[in-house]
Amino acid sequence: MTAQPRGTAVRTEACPGGPVLVRGAEDVVDEQGVAHPVTRPVVALCACERSQRMPWCDSTHQAVARARRASS
Amino acid sequence: MLLPDPVGPLSRRAHALLRGAHRAPGPLELPEAGSFTEDLDAQLALWLIHQLSYRGYDDVDDDLEWSPAVVTLRRGLESAFEAELRSATRERLAVTDAGTPVEELLLAMVAVDDGPSVAAYLHRHATREHVLDYLRERSVQQLAEADAQSFMLPRLRGAAKVALAEIQYDEYGAGRADRLHQDLYARTMRGAGLDDSWGAYLPDVGATSLALANLPSMLALNRRLVPAGAGHFAVFEASSSVPSRKIAAGIERVGLGPEVAAYFDEHVEADAVHEQVAARDLCGSLVVERPELRSEVLFGAACCLHLDRLAAEELLGRWGASDDRAERAG
Numbered sequence: 294m295t296a297q298p299r300g301t302a303v304r305t306e307a308c309p310g311g312p313v314l315v316r317g318a319e320d321v322v323d324e325q326g327v328a329h330p331v332t333r334p335v336v337a338l339c340a341c342e343r344s345q346r347m348p349w350c351d352s353t354h355q356a357v358a359r360a361r362r363a364s365s
Numbered sequence: 366m367l368l369p370d371p372v373g374p375l376s377r378r379a380h381a382l383l384r385g386a387h388r389a390p391g392p393l394e395l396p397e398a399g400s401f402t403e404d405l406d407a408q409l410a411l412w413l414i415h416q417l418s419y420r421g422y423d424d425v426d427d428d429l430e431w432s433p434a435v436v437t438l439r440r441g442l443e444s445a446f447e448a449e450l451r452s453a454t455r456e457r458l459a460v461t462d463a464g465t466p467v468e469e470l471l472l473a474m475v476a477v478d479d480g481p482s483v484a485a486y487l488h489r490h491a492t493r494e495h496v497l498d499y500l501r502e503r504s505v506q507q508l509a510e511a512d513a514q515s516f517m518l519p520r521l522r523g524a525a526k527v528a529l530a531e532i533q534y535d536e537y538g539a540g541r542a543d544r545l546h547q548d549l550y551a552r553t554m555r556g557a558g559l560d561d562s563w564g565a566y567l568p569d570v571g572a573t574s575l576a577l578a579n580l581p582s583m584l585a586l587n588r589r590l591v592p593a594g595a596g597h598f599a600v601f602e603a604s605s606s607v608p609s610r611k612i613a614a615g616i617e618r619v620g621l622g623p624e625v626a627a628y629f630d631e632h633v634e635a636d637a638v639h640e641q642v643a644a645r646d647l648c649g650s651l652v653v654e655r656p657e658l659r660s661e662v663l664f665g666a667a668c669c670l671h672l673d674r675l676a677a678e679e680l681l682g683r684w685g686a687s688d689d690r691a692e693r694a695g
Protein backbone atom coordinates (compact mmCIF):
# COMPACT_ATOMS: atom_id res chain seq x y z
CA MET A 294 0.00 0.00 0.00
CA THR A 295 1.63 3.22 -1.12
CA ALA A 296 -1.49 5.37 -0.82
CA GLN A 297 -1.80 7.16 2.52
CA PRO A 298 -5.03 7.45 4.50
CA ARG A 299 -5.59 10.80 6.20
CA GLY A 300 -7.82 11.53 9.16
CA THR A 301 -7.78 12.12 12.88
CA ALA A 302 -8.63 8.59 14.03
CA VAL A 303 -7.40 6.26 11.31
CA ARG A 304 -7.21 2.54 12.09
CA THR A 305 -5.72 0.05 9.67
CA GLU A 306 -5.96 -3.75 9.45
CA ALA A 307 -3.75 -5.60 6.98
CA CYS A 308 -5.38 -8.65 5.37
CA PRO A 309 -2.74 -11.26 4.46
CA GLY A 310 -2.70 -11.71 0.67
CA GLY A 311 -5.29 -8.96 0.29
CA PRO A 312 -5.90 -5.29 0.95
CA VAL A 313 -5.45 -3.06 3.98
CA LEU A 314 -8.75 -2.20 5.63
CA VAL A 315 -8.93 1.41 6.74
CA ARG A 316 -11.47 2.85 9.14
CA GLY A 317 -11.90 6.46 10.16
CA ALA A 318 -10.10 8.08 7.23
CA GLU A 319 -11.38 11.19 5.51
CA ASP A 320 -9.47 10.66 2.32
CA VAL A 321 -6.64 8.65 0.84
CA VAL A 322 -3.74 10.33 -0.93
CA ASP A 323 -2.20 8.30 -3.74
CA GLU A 324 1.39 8.32 -5.04
CA GLN A 325 0.66 11.20 -7.39
CA GLY A 326 -0.64 13.26 -4.48
CA VAL A 327 -4.27 12.97 -5.60
CA ALA A 328 -6.73 12.81 -2.69
CA HIS A 329 -9.54 10.23 -3.00
CA PRO A 330 -12.45 10.95 -0.65
CA VAL A 331 -13.61 8.11 1.59
CA THR A 332 -17.36 7.54 1.23
CA ARG A 333 -17.93 4.29 3.13
CA PRO A 334 -17.40 3.28 6.77
CA VAL A 335 -14.53 0.93 5.89
CA VAL A 336 -12.43 1.06 2.76
CA ALA A 337 -9.97 -1.49 1.38
CA LEU A 338 -6.71 -0.13 0.00
CA CYS A 339 -5.04 -2.25 -2.63
CA ALA A 340 -1.75 -3.70 -1.44
CA CYS A 341 -1.05 -5.97 -4.42
CA GLU A 342 -0.66 -3.06 -6.86
CA ARG A 343 -2.86 -4.82 -9.41
CA SER A 344 -6.22 -3.22 -8.81
CA GLN A 345 -7.86 -1.48 -11.74
CA ARG A 346 -9.44 0.96 -9.27
CA MET A 347 -6.42 2.27 -7.46
CA PRO A 348 -6.14 3.13 -4.64
CA TRP A 349 -9.09 0.84 -3.80
CA CYS A 350 -8.93 -2.96 -3.79
CA ASP A 351 -11.13 -4.53 -6.50
CA SER A 352 -10.34 -8.12 -5.48
CA THR A 353 -7.93 -8.62 -8.37
CA HIS A 354 -5.61 -10.02 -5.69
CA GLN A 355 -7.84 -13.14 -5.75
CA ALA A 356 -6.59 -13.90 -9.26
CA VAL A 357 -3.01 -13.49 -8.07
CA ALA A 358 -3.64 -15.95 -5.24
CA ARG A 359 -5.41 -18.32 -7.63
CA ALA A 360 -2.52 -18.28 -10.11
CA ARG A 361 -0.06 -18.92 -7.28
CA ARG A 362 -2.15 -21.84 -6.06
CA ALA A 363 -2.40 -23.30 -9.57
CA SER A 364 1.33 -23.17 -10.19
CA SER A 365 2.35 -24.68 -6.83
CA MET B 366 -47.42 -7.39 -3.31
CA LEU B 367 -50.32 -9.79 -3.74
CA LEU B 368 -49.95 -13.45 -2.88
CA PRO B 369 -48.53 -15.12 -6.02
CA ASP B 370 -50.21 -18.11 -7.62
CA PRO B 371 -48.99 -21.60 -6.73
CA VAL B 372 -47.28 -23.85 -9.29
CA GLY B 373 -47.66 -27.31 -7.73
CA PRO B 374 -48.79 -29.26 -4.67
CA LEU B 375 -46.37 -27.74 -2.13
CA SER B 376 -46.88 -24.13 -3.12
CA ARG B 377 -50.62 -24.86 -3.31
CA ARG B 378 -50.40 -26.06 0.27
CA ALA B 379 -48.61 -22.89 1.38
CA HIS B 380 -51.00 -20.79 -0.67
CA ALA B 381 -54.07 -22.41 0.94
CA LEU B 382 -52.74 -21.77 4.44
CA LEU B 383 -51.94 -18.15 3.61
CA ARG B 384 -55.43 -17.77 2.23
CA GLY B 385 -56.69 -18.71 5.67
CA ALA B 386 -57.23 -22.49 5.55
CA HIS B 387 -56.81 -23.75 9.12
CA ARG B 388 -54.99 -26.91 8.24
CA ALA B 389 -53.17 -28.24 5.24
CA PRO B 390 -55.01 -30.92 3.27
CA GLY B 391 -53.52 -34.45 3.42
CA PRO B 392 -49.95 -35.49 4.26
CA LEU B 393 -46.95 -33.42 3.18
CA GLU B 394 -45.35 -34.92 0.08
CA LEU B 395 -41.85 -33.65 -0.46
CA PRO B 396 -39.92 -33.82 -3.74
CA GLU B 397 -37.69 -36.81 -4.36
CA ALA B 398 -34.46 -36.89 -2.33
CA GLY B 399 -31.80 -34.67 -3.84
CA SER B 400 -34.12 -32.48 -5.87
CA PHE B 401 -35.47 -29.97 -3.33
CA THR B 402 -33.05 -27.19 -4.26
CA GLU B 403 -33.99 -27.30 -7.92
CA ASP B 404 -37.70 -27.93 -7.42
CA LEU B 405 -39.65 -24.81 -8.38
CA ASP B 406 -42.75 -25.82 -6.47
CA ALA B 407 -40.84 -26.56 -3.24
CA GLN B 408 -38.77 -23.39 -3.41
CA LEU B 409 -41.82 -21.27 -4.16
CA ALA B 410 -43.66 -22.79 -1.19
CA LEU B 411 -40.78 -21.88 1.11
CA TRP B 412 -40.43 -18.41 -0.39
CA LEU B 413 -44.14 -17.74 0.09
CA ILE B 414 -43.86 -18.54 3.79
CA HIS B 415 -40.55 -16.75 4.41
CA GLN B 416 -42.02 -13.64 2.88
CA LEU B 417 -44.34 -13.32 5.89
CA SER B 418 -41.22 -12.50 7.94
CA TYR B 419 -40.18 -9.69 5.55
CA ARG B 420 -42.72 -7.55 3.74
CA GLY B 421 -45.76 -9.84 3.73
CA TYR B 422 -48.60 -9.51 1.23
CA ASP B 423 -51.31 -6.92 0.78
CA ASP B 424 -53.93 -9.67 0.72
CA VAL B 425 -52.65 -11.98 3.48
CA ASP B 426 -53.18 -11.67 7.24
CA ASP B 427 -49.82 -10.68 8.79
CA ASP B 428 -50.60 -12.74 11.87
CA LEU B 429 -50.25 -15.96 9.87
CA GLU B 430 -46.47 -15.63 10.24
CA TRP B 431 -46.75 -17.60 13.50
CA SER B 432 -49.77 -19.73 12.69
CA PRO B 433 -48.95 -23.29 13.84
CA ALA B 434 -49.99 -24.79 10.50
CA VAL B 435 -47.77 -22.37 8.57
CA VAL B 436 -44.85 -22.93 10.94
CA THR B 437 -45.28 -26.69 10.62
CA LEU B 438 -45.17 -26.51 6.85
CA ARG B 439 -42.17 -24.19 6.98
CA ARG B 440 -40.31 -26.63 9.23
CA GLY B 441 -41.13 -29.54 6.96
CA LEU B 442 -39.79 -27.69 3.93
CA GLU B 443 -36.74 -26.34 5.72
CA SER B 444 -35.73 -29.71 7.16
CA ALA B 445 -35.82 -31.23 3.68
CA PHE B 446 -33.82 -28.32 2.25
CA GLU B 447 -31.25 -28.43 5.05
CA ALA B 448 -30.84 -32.21 4.89
CA GLU B 449 -30.24 -32.01 1.16
CA LEU B 450 -27.66 -29.26 1.60
CA ARG B 451 -25.87 -31.23 4.35
CA SER B 452 -25.46 -34.19 2.07
CA ALA B 453 -24.61 -32.14 -1.04
CA THR B 454 -21.80 -30.29 0.76
CA ARG B 455 -20.25 -33.27 2.51
CA GLU B 456 -17.54 -33.80 -0.10
CA ARG B 457 -16.63 -30.14 -0.34
CA LEU B 458 -16.24 -30.00 3.43
CA ALA B 459 -14.23 -33.21 3.70
CA VAL B 460 -11.19 -31.50 2.19
CA THR B 461 -11.14 -28.47 4.52
CA ASP B 462 -7.94 -28.41 6.52
CA ALA B 463 -8.43 -28.30 10.28
CA GLY B 464 -5.24 -26.30 10.88
CA THR B 465 -6.06 -23.31 8.67
CA PRO B 466 -7.75 -20.27 10.26
CA VAL B 467 -11.39 -20.15 9.26
CA GLU B 468 -11.08 -16.79 7.46
CA GLU B 469 -8.26 -18.11 5.25
CA LEU B 470 -10.23 -21.22 4.53
CA LEU B 471 -13.36 -19.30 3.56
CA LEU B 472 -11.47 -17.15 1.08
CA ALA B 473 -9.57 -20.17 -0.25
CA MET B 474 -12.82 -22.10 -0.80
CA VAL B 475 -13.93 -19.31 -3.11
CA ALA B 476 -10.54 -19.09 -4.81
CA VAL B 477 -10.40 -22.79 -5.71
CA ASP B 478 -14.03 -23.06 -6.75
CA ASP B 479 -14.19 -24.05 -10.40
CA GLY B 480 -17.92 -23.96 -11.05
CA PRO B 481 -19.25 -22.28 -14.21
CA SER B 482 -19.48 -18.51 -13.99
CA VAL B 483 -22.54 -16.59 -15.12
CA ALA B 484 -20.51 -13.38 -14.76
CA ALA B 485 -17.86 -14.62 -17.22
CA TYR B 486 -20.59 -15.44 -19.73
CA LEU B 487 -22.35 -12.11 -19.26
CA HIS B 488 -19.01 -10.38 -19.61
CA ARG B 489 -18.12 -11.67 -23.06
CA HIS B 490 -20.90 -13.63 -24.75
CA ALA B 491 -24.39 -12.88 -23.45
CA THR B 492 -26.96 -11.12 -25.60
CA ARG B 493 -28.98 -8.20 -24.31
CA GLU B 494 -31.89 -10.60 -23.72
CA HIS B 495 -29.66 -12.80 -21.51
CA VAL B 496 -28.60 -9.77 -19.50
CA LEU B 497 -32.24 -8.78 -18.97
CA ASP B 498 -33.08 -12.35 -18.02
CA TYR B 499 -30.28 -12.28 -15.47
CA LEU B 500 -31.52 -8.97 -14.00
CA ARG B 501 -35.05 -10.38 -13.68
CA GLU B 502 -33.86 -13.63 -12.09
CA ARG B 503 -31.70 -11.89 -9.50
CA SER B 504 -34.37 -9.31 -8.63
CA VAL B 505 -35.95 -11.68 -6.10
CA GLN B 506 -32.70 -11.67 -4.15
CA GLN B 507 -31.28 -8.21 -4.82
CA LEU B 508 -34.37 -6.06 -4.29
CA ALA B 509 -34.21 -7.41 -0.72
CA GLU B 510 -30.42 -7.42 -0.57
CA ALA B 511 -28.93 -7.71 2.92
CA ASP B 512 -32.32 -8.09 4.63
CA ALA B 513 -31.87 -11.75 5.57
CA GLN B 514 -28.54 -11.00 7.26
CA SER B 515 -30.16 -8.33 9.43
CA PHE B 516 -31.98 -11.13 11.24
CA MET B 517 -28.59 -12.44 12.38
CA LEU B 518 -27.58 -9.30 14.29
CA PRO B 519 -29.35 -9.93 17.60
CA ARG B 520 -28.12 -13.53 17.51
CA LEU B 521 -24.46 -12.51 17.49
CA ARG B 522 -22.27 -10.89 20.13
CA GLY B 523 -19.14 -8.80 20.44
CA ALA B 524 -16.76 -8.41 17.51
CA ALA B 525 -18.86 -10.59 15.18
CA LYS B 526 -21.87 -8.37 15.78
CA VAL B 527 -19.81 -5.22 15.21
CA ALA B 528 -18.52 -6.65 11.91
CA LEU B 529 -21.97 -7.57 10.62
CA ALA B 530 -23.38 -4.17 11.61
CA GLU B 531 -20.51 -2.47 9.80
CA ILE B 532 -21.28 -4.35 6.56
CA GLN B 533 -25.03 -3.83 6.90
CA TYR B 534 -24.57 -0.09 7.37
CA ASP B 535 -22.82 -0.01 4.02
CA GLU B 536 -25.44 -2.26 2.36
CA TYR B 537 -28.11 0.07 3.69
CA GLY B 538 -26.52 3.15 2.13
CA ALA B 539 -24.10 4.27 4.89
CA GLY B 540 -26.41 7.06 5.96
CA ARG B 541 -27.52 8.03 2.46
CA ALA B 542 -30.94 6.98 1.24
CA ASP B 543 -29.81 7.27 -2.38
CA ARG B 544 -27.07 4.67 -1.76
CA LEU B 545 -29.30 1.91 -0.35
CA HIS B 546 -28.13 -1.15 -2.28
CA GLN B 547 -31.63 -2.57 -2.77
CA ASP B 548 -32.64 0.69 -4.38
CA LEU B 549 -29.52 0.75 -6.54
CA TYR B 550 -30.75 -2.56 -7.92
CA ALA B 551 -34.22 -1.07 -8.50
CA ARG B 552 -32.59 1.77 -10.41
CA THR B 553 -30.64 -0.75 -12.47
CA MET B 554 -33.88 -2.52 -13.36
CA ARG B 555 -35.66 0.67 -14.32
CA GLY B 556 -32.68 1.72 -16.42
CA ALA B 557 -32.98 -1.56 -18.30
CA GLY B 558 -36.70 -1.00 -18.90
CA LEU B 559 -37.73 -3.63 -16.33
CA ASP B 560 -40.39 -3.44 -13.65
CA ASP B 561 -38.75 -2.77 -10.28
CA SER B 562 -41.84 -3.33 -8.16
CA TRP B 563 -41.41 -5.97 -5.50
CA GLY B 564 -42.33 -9.44 -6.72
CA ALA B 565 -43.00 -8.34 -10.31
CA TYR B 566 -41.00 -11.23 -11.77
CA LEU B 567 -41.68 -13.76 -9.06
CA PRO B 568 -43.98 -15.84 -11.31
CA ASP B 569 -41.24 -16.02 -13.98
CA VAL B 570 -38.06 -16.87 -12.09
CA GLY B 571 -36.47 -20.31 -11.86
CA ALA B 572 -36.18 -22.60 -8.84
CA THR B 573 -32.58 -21.72 -8.04
CA SER B 574 -33.31 -18.00 -8.08
CA LEU B 575 -35.86 -18.61 -5.33
CA ALA B 576 -33.37 -20.90 -3.56
CA LEU B 577 -30.79 -18.09 -3.60
CA ALA B 578 -33.26 -16.03 -1.57
CA ASN B 579 -34.50 -18.90 0.60
CA LEU B 580 -31.12 -20.18 1.73
CA PRO B 581 -29.97 -17.04 3.58
CA SER B 582 -33.50 -16.61 4.97
CA MET B 583 -33.46 -20.11 6.40
CA LEU B 584 -29.96 -19.67 7.85
CA ALA B 585 -30.74 -16.30 9.45
CA LEU B 586 -34.30 -16.91 10.64
CA ASN B 587 -33.31 -20.08 12.51
CA ARG B 588 -30.99 -19.06 15.35
CA ARG B 589 -29.47 -22.56 15.37
CA LEU B 590 -28.22 -21.98 11.82
CA VAL B 591 -26.79 -18.48 12.28
CA PRO B 592 -23.13 -19.62 12.25
CA ALA B 593 -23.85 -21.19 8.85
CA GLY B 594 -25.50 -17.92 7.86
CA ALA B 595 -22.28 -16.10 8.69
CA GLY B 596 -20.21 -18.52 6.60
CA HIS B 597 -22.68 -18.25 3.76
CA PHE B 598 -22.51 -14.45 3.89
CA ALA B 599 -18.69 -14.43 3.81
CA VAL B 600 -18.61 -16.59 0.68
CA PHE B 601 -21.45 -14.64 -0.89
CA GLU B 602 -19.53 -11.39 -0.43
CA ALA B 603 -16.25 -12.95 -1.54
CA SER B 604 -17.88 -14.16 -4.77
CA SER B 605 -19.13 -10.75 -5.77
CA SER B 606 -16.46 -8.14 -6.42
CA VAL B 607 -14.71 -9.68 -9.45
CA PRO B 608 -17.98 -11.01 -10.96
CA SER B 609 -19.58 -7.57 -10.50
CA ARG B 610 -16.82 -6.00 -12.57
CA LYS B 611 -17.44 -8.53 -15.34
CA ILE B 612 -21.20 -8.08 -15.25
CA ALA B 613 -20.85 -4.28 -15.39
CA ALA B 614 -18.63 -4.66 -18.46
CA GLY B 615 -21.11 -7.10 -20.05
CA ILE B 616 -23.98 -4.69 -19.46
CA GLU B 617 -22.11 -1.93 -21.24
CA ARG B 618 -21.06 -4.31 -24.03
CA VAL B 619 -24.69 -5.11 -24.93
CA GLY B 620 -25.48 -1.40 -25.05
CA LEU B 621 -27.29 -0.92 -21.76
CA GLY B 622 -26.13 2.32 -20.17
CA PRO B 623 -23.97 3.11 -17.15
CA GLU B 624 -27.11 3.62 -15.02
CA VAL B 625 -27.80 -0.09 -15.48
CA ALA B 626 -24.20 -1.02 -14.66
CA ALA B 627 -24.09 1.30 -11.62
CA TYR B 628 -25.28 -1.33 -9.14
CA PHE B 629 -22.55 -3.74 -10.23
CA ASP B 630 -20.00 -0.99 -10.38
CA GLU B 631 -20.69 -0.12 -6.75
CA HIS B 632 -20.22 -3.77 -5.76
CA VAL B 633 -16.72 -4.00 -7.19
CA GLU B 634 -15.42 -1.79 -4.39
CA ALA B 635 -18.07 -2.45 -1.75
CA ASP B 636 -17.73 -6.22 -1.81
CA ALA B 637 -13.94 -6.11 -1.93
CA VAL B 638 -14.35 -4.57 1.54
CA HIS B 639 -17.27 -6.73 2.67
CA GLU B 640 -15.52 -10.00 1.82
CA GLN B 641 -12.65 -9.16 4.16
CA VAL B 642 -14.84 -7.90 6.98
CA ALA B 643 -17.22 -10.87 6.66
CA ALA B 644 -14.48 -13.51 6.52
CA ARG B 645 -12.12 -12.03 9.11
CA ASP B 646 -14.11 -9.89 11.50
CA LEU B 647 -17.44 -11.71 11.35
CA CYS B 648 -16.57 -15.39 10.86
CA GLY B 649 -13.04 -15.13 12.26
CA SER B 650 -14.22 -13.55 15.53
CA LEU B 651 -17.15 -15.92 15.80
CA VAL B 652 -14.88 -18.95 15.63
CA VAL B 653 -12.21 -17.46 17.90
CA GLU B 654 -14.88 -16.94 20.53
CA ARG B 655 -16.60 -20.28 19.96
CA PRO B 656 -14.32 -22.75 18.15
CA GLU B 657 -17.07 -25.39 18.13
CA LEU B 658 -18.96 -23.29 15.56
CA ARG B 659 -16.25 -23.67 12.93
CA SER B 660 -17.81 -26.60 11.11
CA GLU B 661 -21.16 -24.84 10.89
CA VAL B 662 -19.54 -21.69 9.49
CA LEU B 663 -17.88 -23.84 6.84
CA PHE B 664 -21.15 -25.66 6.16
CA GLY B 665 -22.81 -22.33 5.34
CA ALA B 666 -19.88 -21.41 3.11
CA ALA B 667 -20.14 -24.69 1.23
CA CYS B 668 -23.91 -24.22 0.82
CA CYS B 669 -23.30 -20.89 -0.87
CA LEU B 670 -20.82 -22.39 -3.35
CA HIS B 671 -23.03 -25.39 -4.01
CA LEU B 672 -26.10 -23.29 -4.71
CA ASP B 673 -24.12 -20.82 -6.82
CA ARG B 674 -23.14 -23.71 -9.04
CA LEU B 675 -26.70 -24.98 -9.42
CA ALA B 676 -27.96 -21.46 -10.10
CA ALA B 677 -25.26 -20.90 -12.73
CA GLU B 678 -26.10 -24.22 -14.37
CA GLU B 679 -29.78 -23.33 -14.50
CA LEU B 680 -29.21 -20.00 -16.25
CA LEU B 681 -26.38 -21.12 -18.54
CA GLY B 682 -28.38 -24.20 -19.50
CA ARG B 683 -31.39 -22.07 -20.36
CA TRP B 684 -29.21 -19.78 -22.49
CA GLY B 685 -27.53 -22.72 -24.25
CA ALA B 686 -24.11 -21.50 -23.09
CA SER B 687 -21.23 -23.91 -23.57
CA ASP B 688 -18.92 -24.63 -20.65
CA ASP B 689 -15.84 -22.99 -22.11
CA ARG B 690 -17.74 -19.75 -22.53
CA ALA B 691 -18.57 -19.66 -18.84
CA GLU B 692 -15.09 -20.42 -17.58
CA ARG B 693 -14.20 -18.76 -14.34
CA ALA B 694 -10.72 -17.64 -15.50
CA GLY B 695 -9.27 -14.64 -13.62
Ligand code: FES
Binds near residue numbers: 352
Ligand atom coordinates in the same frame (compact mmCIF):
# COMPACT_ATOMS: atom_id res chain seq x y z
S1 FES C 1 -5.22 -6.01 -2.75
FE1 FES C 1 -7.12 -6.41 -3.65
S2 FES C 1 -6.79 -5.82 -5.68
FE2 FES C 1 -4.88 -5.39 -4.78
Ligand SMILES: [Fe+2]
Binds near residue numbers: 510546632635
Ligand atom coordinates in the same frame (compact mmCIF):
# COMPACT_ATOMS: atom_id res chain seq x y z
FE1 LIG D 1 -24.55 -4.78 -1.59
Ligand SMILES: [Fe+2]
Binds near residue numbers: 602
Ligand atom coordinates in the same frame (compact mmCIF):
# COMPACT_ATOMS: atom_id res chain seq x y z
FE1 LIG E 1 -21.90 -6.59 0.04
